[in-house]
Amino acid sequence: ADADTADEAVRATCDDATTCKRFATSKGYWKDSSLQYFVRSVGERKAPEINRGYYARVQGVNLLLDAFLKKTQGHCQVINLGAGLDTTFWRLQEENLLPRKLFEVDFPTVVARKIHHIKTKPPLSKPIIDVHSTDSLLLESHVLDSDRFCIIGADLRDVPGLDEKLRRFQLDPELPTLLLSECVLVYMSPAQSSSLVHWAAQTFHTAMFINYEQVNMSDRFGQVMIENLQRRCCALAGVELCQSLDSQKERFLRAGWDQANALDMMAVYSFLPQDDVARIERLEFLDEKELLQQLLQHYCICWATKDRLNLGLSQLAF
Numbered sequence: 001a002d003a004d005t006a007d008e009a010v011r012a013t014c015d016d017a018t019t020c021k022r023f024a025t026s027k028g029y030w031k032d033s034s035l036q037y038f039v040r041s042v043g044e045r046k047a048p049e050i051n052r053g054y055y056a057r058v059q060g061v062n063l064l065l066d067a068f069l070k071k072t073q074g075h076c077q078v079i080n081l082g083a084g085l086d087t088t089f090w091r092l093q094e095e096n097l098l099p100r101k102l103f104e105v106d107f108p109t110v111v112a113r114k115i116h117h118i119k120t121k122p123p124l125s126k127p128i129i130d131v132h133s134t135d136s137l138l139l140e141s142h143v144l145d146s147d148r149f150c151i152i153g154a155d156l157r158d159v160p161g162l163d164e165k166l167r168r169f170q171l172d173p174e175l176p177t178l179l180l181s182e183c184v185l186v187y188m189s190p191a192q193s194s195s196l197v198h199w200a201a202q203t204f205h206t207a208m209f210i211n212y213e214q215v216n217m218s219d220r221f222g223q224v225m226i227e228n229l230q231r232r233c234c235a236l237a238g239v240e241l242c243q244s245l246d247s248q249k250e251r252f253l254r255a256g257w258d259q260a261n262a263l264d265m266m267a268v269y270s271f272l273p274q275d276d277v278a279r280i281e282r283l284e285f286l287d288e289k290e291l292l293q294q295l296l297q298h299y300c301i302c303w304a305t306k307d308r309l310n311l312g313l314s315q316l317a318f
């Protein structure tokens, strides 16, 4: 029962991410036309530095994701691990950038909630149906499977179970594959996240893994972040976070990835298209520039590649 309570707190974190994204998009930081169907109300105000942090996170991850889709010309699959209520499918469908198939994985109860939203809201279901060719669309309470989009309930700490479920829904290990984890690995033990990262390196010969999470947690600011995380998720009590950008890269290199990069979000922010950064910086007055810097220095994007097909994946960067 204790483990279940802990997992419940982890599952609830997807609502935090979604409400923060909902607020930032309502202010105009970026556009997301499907988010409103997952959280109707905009909710309480978030501080400007939080909105800018989410802007950097979403734009940073999308930049690498879109670069991968371009490099593979869509001849690829994407697996979003711990996707929560992520709306990438609808963005890519709208922009005509869909991979062959996009897989999402999360706990079965989170998946069931997401599928319920899709079932009851035509603006969410129509784009899925529009790119589906046969009449075999599977839409059950805990699984959605269509030609281009699949949502699976699974525990990422059970790697054999995950592998089996993905293959049941036509995962193709031969296809270039992008794996994405956004604020997810931090909820697992180092051994569990390593075995997931290791499974990915073993399963796909041509792949990229993008991971976004906390970093540089050993200073005072980092300690406060950890205490806040632990207060919300007692499961994190014993978790060791990757301490540095080097340890982020090491996790991938030790697990069989050929090449790895890591940047803190301060660096990512400086590499984003600066005309758009200038636009969002005018949206809200930011009093405490230092607070934003500190926040951005404590998150990072790490990306790793393997490239047997020599597509040039190691060149993908900001």
Ligand code: SAM
Residues within 6 Å of the ligand: 010, 011, 012, 013, 014, 017, 018, 081, 082, 083, 084, 085, 086, 105, 106, 107, 110, 154, 155, 156, 157, 181, 182, 183, 184, 187, 188
């Ligand atoms: N990636 C989404 C985003 O950025 O909007 C959601 C992030 S949320 C902070 C973390 C998500 O990871 C939650 O939806 C949670 O249920 C999922 N998650 C964490 N541990 C998991 C596990 N062991 N198996 C499946 N999902 C997990």
